Amino acid sequence: MERFFQGLENLYASILKGVLRHKIITIVVVLGIFLFSLTLIPKTGFEFMPSMQEDQVNLGVELPVGTKLEITETVLKQMEDIIRSEVKGYDDIITEVGEASFFGLGGSAIGYKGNIRIMLPSYKERIDSSDDMKQKLRKHFNDFPSAVFSFDSSQGASFGGTTPIDILIKTEDLTKAKDIAEKIRDILKTMPEITEPQVDLKDGLPEVEIVMDRDKMYSLGLNVYSVGQEIQANLDGITASQFRDGGNEYDIVMFLADEDRNQILDLNKVFVNNQMGQRIPLASFARYQKGTGPISINRENQTRVVHVTAGTVPGTALNEVADRAQQLINQEIPADEDVLIEFSGDYEDLQKYGMRFVAIILVSVFLVFGVMASQFESFVDPFIILFAIPLSLIGVIMIYFFTGQIFNILTAVGLVMLAGIIVNNGIVLVDYTNLLRKRGMNIHDACVEAGRNRLRPILMTTLTTVLGLIPMAFFPGEGSELVQPIGKSVVGGLSVGSLFTLLLIPVIYAIVNGVGERRREKREARKLTRQKNRLEGDEA
Incomplete structure (x- = not known):
């Protein structure tokens, strides 16, 4: 093992000598890889929160207003038979016909609504996941032309309760709002990535x-x-x-x-x-x-609002779907000065919290810089080490792209953690390089020797962190959807970021300190020249 590490150190020292001889080429290559990785971000896509495996599947059924309770029960029984014949691996099915009136008083006052709950076993005992069950049931929705089906996520309330797609139509003319909302719903139905588009303004009695x-x-x-x-x-x-x-x-x-x-x-x-x-x-x-009167009228900020809500197929990039829906709406629905159409739901939350996390990451970088500046008693060395942070983005983007995952708000949590971890390798390299230079080594030899001597501890700390996070990043389990984005961000960013740190940080250190050293030599030369001229003047 010792011979292996010595061979690895010698190999790294040889590579480091090569990149130090070709500093500009090294920087251009790394910059090119970084810019290429940025082009993969739109292809990867964004979503607000990762879809989670639920403990139960709630299927809501709504028939035309005024439908008798017996007819609603018949539809629910037919859907229940479909569930029993096609869905595998469930514990129980609970069917509720009708909807209770206010506070449950007066029995089942609304007979045209119903609900089917499919109770799932524990995660290890499941055959069909909740997403698989939903996909099987969606194929039969068209078998009931007069019924409107929708899935109610039991996990959604934990994260704000919003839907992936929520389009607001604001106007005081309810008739016009209903017509536009129905047109938008029909547009969303043509998009295969969108599921169960609905209009919340229902025809009343x-x-x-x-x-x-x-x-x-x-x-x-x-x-x-x-x-x-x-x-x-x-x-x-x-x-x-x-x-x-x-x-x-x-x-x-x-x-x-x-x-x-x-x-x-x-x-x-x-x-x-x-x-x-x-x-x-x-x-x-x-x-x-x-005519018919609306069952309810919603107001937001003293303006009448109609919502068009829809879900998305798991694994769909929310930003791409929302942008395409917005383009179709602009093409199909003419502009009206009395009508305002806005996007809300997860798309709005993604933009809002995304900007907040950008600010948080910038603050974390500033704090890391402040701590390093106080320890090094210099602004130059922390500035060099900070180049490791953008290098870690290469690994984060690559790991999401090649695993087919989508960026979400938890990815930003991993980036905040990564900002404080990835600089450790740079600190070790720069600190030891400074120590060797104080002992009289020149910049080139100090960078090579520091890389050779610090390679083993850098690999040890990086590998222990990466290997410890691999189960968190890749192993499935109940609730793993919430921790995998954090683990993948740290694993990808730390692995690739450490590799580029070992090559780029010595190059930037040599360039910055080389410029500073030449300036000091020029100042000392000018100082010696002035002293020499002064002595010659005194002799004259």
Whole structure:
């Protein structure tokens, strides 16, 4: 083993002598590799958080408003049969038909909604993963044309509860907002990377709107208040008196019989008394218009908002999908000054937290520089060592590209850790090189000798860290999706960064200190020249 390390040290010393003789070529080659690695970033792509294996799969089903509970139950039973025949490796299936009313009071008040929960066993006992199950079930969604299916992630709430794609349509015109939202939903359906696009503005229950001709109504001696009171009295009733019994009072409410208020034409039987006591039929100044009313209206920042939400296929680069969706929307939907379309969800979070982590990384680099400057009592040596940080990015990009992984917000966490680890090798090299120069060695020999003597401890510290993080970076397991990006960032960055540090840091050290040494020699030469001239002047 000792002969192996001696041979390795001699080989590295020979290589180091070569790169020190060709400093410019070495810098150009390393810079070229760095720039090439940067071109791989768009090909790798970004996502906000890595997709996780869930403990259960929640499949929501929504039928048209007003669908009977029995029909909803039939659809859920058919989907349950599909699950039992095609999905493998589940513990249990729980089917819920209907949706309880406010706080669960009144039983299942909403009969057109339902939910199927597929309970999964422990990670080691699974046959189909949660992603596999979702992919199998998506193939059958078109078998139920009137039903809208959606998967509710049980992990999403832990990270803000946003969806990968969330497009906001802001306008005060709900009709226009609904039309645009449906067009955007249809555009998203054409993209294979997007799953279950939905519009949160649903068609409400059927309603009849009474449209009054106000001019005609005023000419008949009526006003809106009296007409509204009469309609409300006929349909909802009016308190005519009170009945008292043993100290208790009961309202006596009078309204039309059911057979007189179940049809739209029954409104023609409503009469309104004007100020002259004349009975005016409602049909003489009003007409009826059928339609549907929205179940709910969402407002954000005092503006009506309609959301178009969608998921993405696992392994999809969120930035590419969002950019392509934005291009299609701009092409298909004409601009309207009354409508504002914005992207939110994970895409907005990725941009927001990405910028924050950039600031955090810059602060960490500044702190590392400050610590090294205080220890070296110099700004030059820490500046040389900091070149190791961008070199580590080569390894981070390469390991993500070749393993087919996507950058996410946890990659930035690994970069913050890496900024404090990768400089250690540079510190060891520069410190020992300074020591050899104080002993009288020139810059070239000091760099070669420091590299030869410090190679073994640098390899030991690098390998122990890398080997210790390999299980974290590559071994699958429950919850490993959250730690693998951090491990891969450190493993890739430290491995490749250390290799380039061993070659580039001595080159930059020789260039910077060589320039400084030549300047000192020139200053000393000028000083000696002045002293010589002064002595000659004194002799003269």
